[in-house]
Amino acid sequence: MRRAIIVLALAAAGLTVAACGSSDDEPAASSAETARSQVCDARNDIQQQIDELSTSGLTVAGVTSGLDAVKEDLGTIKDAQGELDDERKKQVRDATKSFEGELRSVAEDVASGFSLSGAKDELRTAVQKLADGYRSAFSRVDCG
Secondary structure, three states: OHHHHHHHHHHHHHHHHHHHOOOOOOOOOOHHHHHHHHHHHHHHHHHHHHHHHHHOOOOHHHHHHHHHHHHHHHHHHHHHHHHOOHHHHHHHHHHHHHHHHHHHHHHHHHHOOOOOOOHHHHHHHHHHHHHHHHHHHHOOOOOO
């Protein structure tokens, strides 16, 4: 639901900007700037998902839902990276490749199931592994 609201808000903002056009004093955002914004927004959303997973009650359904949201954001990043300048494109490509491996590993761990006695600890470990992978991969991507 939250994601749908965000998408609608972004679409409305995009239509508003497109409808207004730009004056000679205000050039339209370049495709590289737009892609950078998409990458950074998705990167921030991944961080938010990981933070929520780290502080939530840690259920298999909750972690699975969080992982799905992270996968969607990673897809957004991959779609936008082709429009980035060469240096940023390399940063994002390297980060995405690195984090994809961590995400795949954690998703496989969660999908394989956990023992009833250790499920919470195993989910906590999986979320921590995802958080570590995110920090390692995306800390090099400059969004400042």
